[in-house]
Amino acid sequence: MNIVVLVKQVPDSGAERNLTSDDNTVDRGSANNVINEMDEYAIEEALKIKEAHGGEVTILTMGPDRATESIRKALSMGPDAAVHVVDDALAGSCAVATSKVLAAALGTLNADLILCGAESTDGRVQVLPHMLAERLGVAALTGARKLTVDGASLTAERQTEEGYEVVSAATPAVVSVWDTINEPRYPSFKGIMAAKKKPVRTLSLADLGVSADEVGFAGATSAVVEHSKRPPRSAGTKITDEGTAGTQLVEYLVTEKFV
Structure with a gap:
């Protein structure tokens, strides 16, 4: 099975993240x-599917040089x-433009299965898997917590707030996953050394037949027009019990529209 995994480079979610002052994009x-x-x-x-069924796994990334x-x-x-x-023209691309570029790249890879995370920690829009499936004309099994492969048939347990749904489709298909699906392995020293010799092919917009005015800031269908820092947390409201604490508490909850 020919599997392609979409990988995005993002700012570490464990550190402070900022938007730039000139164009309101993520400061990478x-x-x-x-x-x-x-x-x-x-x-x-x-990798688990490859180990069980054979085939190859290819990483697909759209990003600047440092994404290497x-x-x-x-x-x-x-x-x-x-x-x-x-x-360089890709800087500032929205989700719609990103899906167009990635779909064009996927068109050169002949993938049976396209895997990706359910969301990115910088954008968190959760729409790219659906957009890709639409552009490629294939099924989308999104938000999977479990995936079963049986030949050309895929069955996924789709995670929901109430539990899960069981959905199925035939390959080729796009599948997005949550962090409940497995536990990623750590790279071994051997794997780190081997990675230096593995082939990485670069593609430009011209290679994909995509015009520069369809992507970047020029082709964006949405943009952040203004941003500001999150206000500091206030000290809160302290209620001292002098016989009326219960009443004060209820009045506060009413004011905040909790009751």
Whole structure:
């Protein structure tokens, strides 16, 4: 089975993240950039499927030159190769434009299964898997907590707030996963050394037949027009019990519309 895993490089969610003052986009230049956490679970799932059914696993990333760091980290976990879509015109691309570029790249890879994280920790819009499936004309099994492969048939337990749904589709398909699906492996020293020799193919917009005015700030269908820091937490309201604490508490809850 030919499996492609989408991997995005994002600012570390454990550190402070900021938007730039000039264009209101995520400040990636000064951040500690890492593999999007959910994508690590997608990588692990791809490797498990490869181990059980054979085939190859390819990493697909769209990002600037520095995203190579995350590509090599992903390859050290065990995938066979990577494709890096890199072009200066991509800066500022919205989800719609991103899906167009990734769909064009996927069109060159002949994937049976496309895996990705259910969301990215910087955007958190959760729409890319659906957009890709629509552009590629294939099924989308999203939010999977379990995935079963039986030949060309896929069955997923789709995680919901109430429990889970069982959905199925035939390959090719796009599957997004949550962090409940597995436990990603740590790269071994052997894997880290091997990753340095694995092939990484770069593609530009021209290679994909995508015009520069369809992506980036020029082609964006949405934009952040203003941002500000989250206000500091207030000290809260302290109620001293002098016989009327219960009444004061209820009045406060009413004011805050809790009751």
